[in-house]
Amino acid sequence: MTLAWLTLLPVLLLTAHTAVNALLLRRPDRDATVDERVAVLLPLRNEAERVTPCLRSLLDQRGVPGLTVHVLDDGSTDGTAEVVRAVAGDRVRLHAGVAPPAGWLGKPHACHQLAGWAGDADVLVFVDADVVLEPDAVAGAVRLLRRGGVVLLSPYPKIVGAGRLVQPLLQWSWLTFLPLRGMERSARPSLAAAGGQWLVLDRAGYRKAGGHAAVRDEILEDIALARAVKRSGGRIALADGSRLATCRMYDSWAELADGYAKSMWASFGSAPGAAAVVVLLLLLYVVPLLTAAAVPAFAPIAVAAYLLGVTGRAISARATGGRVLPDALAHPVSVVLFGHLIARSFRMRRLRRLTWRGRALP
Template identity: 75%
Template sequence: MIWAALLPLIALTGHTIVNARLLRRPRAGATTTERVAVLLPLRDEAERVTPCLEALLGQAGVPHLEILVLDDGSTDGTAEVVRAVAGDKVRLLTGAPLPAGWLGKPHACAQLASAAGDADVLVFVDADVVLAPDAVAGGVELLRSSGVQLLSPYPRIVGAGRLVQPLLQWSWLTFLPLRAMERSPRASLAAAGGQWLVADPAGYERAGGHAAVRADVLEDIGLARAVKRSGGRIALADGSALAECLMYSSWHELRDGYGKSLWASFGSPAGAAAVVAVLGLLYVAPPVAGVALLAGGAVGPAGWALAAYLIGVVGRVVSARATGGRAWPDALAQPVSIVLFGALVARSFALRRRGRLTWRGRPV
């Protein structure tokens, strides 16, 4: 069993190191003369939209910048907060009623994109993201220099969930060949994070825009796949130096956020179980076996098992350092992270089976 985990872990950690070296990053101090539309969908974000808005209003290096904000049926005074913070410096739209067959965020993003007019670049940002002053210009520059139609710069994740949240970046750095993903036309070989997306309007429209992913819980990945299916290219980037995202401020929020979407990350419950089982074999079994073997006096095999555990820890450290995360001591708890992730996956499927998935007051 030890060798069954050790050899794949060596390969996966090596792959993480290679990906970390190849990872694209938007450049600080960039400028652009293109017409850029920043699109901000909001639903009940009164308590946390202010830092996002202030950061957008402080963007530099983009002389032709328009900020469009859509209030999607908020009941907490979100629109009033937007007016108080930004006044007439942004264009505030009132969202249309949600049509049948649509989920809320795709519908809001589709309305924003339609209102962006003749912008040269579309920048989608979530309310929990705070951008550095040169982030928008840096994202636009990287979109063009990469030759892609959709760029996903992952922000630095802050807030609750230190054991679980870093698995987002770790997963694609470990298992996804980044450069091959950019070159490959396969829609299944795609990843994206909807917190901050930079899109070429022509490529976005050719892919069908957010209408193509109107019912997708993971609309960001769906949009990336739609771009690929339409002949476009996508790229991931590390945006941690220019953006941070407070996705969840408590474990309760994280649990509910993951609950609504984790089920959609897998083809089926059986597929999810297989993925969690493999992760358990690779990252949980070695330290458990190492402790048990050491207690039984099998020092040699215990050493190999603990070596496998440490190789997994190295992969987590590399991922954290490459994406602005916290490496120590969090990486040492990688087995605990995998166990928590497996529990969240099981809970998400259970909620879906019972028809109890909701988000912001709407059924999922």
């Protein structure tokens, strides 16, 4: 029974930490107005089928009189540039990107080019093609950037589409394991998190950190950029952007699995580190429920551990615009699927089968 209680205590503490972080989570204001020059930067590669809602949402932005939108067509072969012209006309500045040189990955190079075209903007807002912003999203995020006194703000959008069991683990993981205010105050680059779907940066701080040139070969360029900002003396912050943005990352399980395979291996530093994380998650959130039937004396504590895990997942969903029920009840299943995706990512990397948007990844 002592071992059983030792299993329950960490889950209790982690769930309490999730609740505290949810209360402290920053959120952009609605109906904000800012008078700074803001450049919205949209990198595109073969996004003809999904870019239209994103473009229309960018054209509908309000509260930022000094707003310009720059779009980069990164060698698309599906007519992406034609879609941009048809939807936006001359209301955006469409640029033709060049292929990444040796040592660069595609997205960092695309973002690097866009930042160079941002003119005299004070703030850079990077947005992915699968993000749709509310009309006051950019103004609210820029105001929060300034109010927080940070160089990089990552307002995490509401995730929709395929992967309801797995995708919410992204928000749950940093709400559960990352001390948000400690991360903001700490100068340690290792204590950093960010989501590249929507990033807001002070341009001067971005340049001081080296911009995307400093993360040119990084699969997870968003987290690497946050670390570069910290190394340069800047501060970063996460925020709940679910009221102001949605992101449809994947439309099928196959797309999700390929997307996770591309980058999941880079999240842990090494295979042993990834294995340690997966084993810990299984011990905390899966094993107790599995052993409840086999060891009747353990059942009450096992059920309590399961319910605490469900509670933490529900708190995370409520705080970030996710679906609470029945998804939270399947939290152990989510953890198992997450472990499978991590193992698949390392296996595909070992076999040199990682690709993204038609480009092979090193």
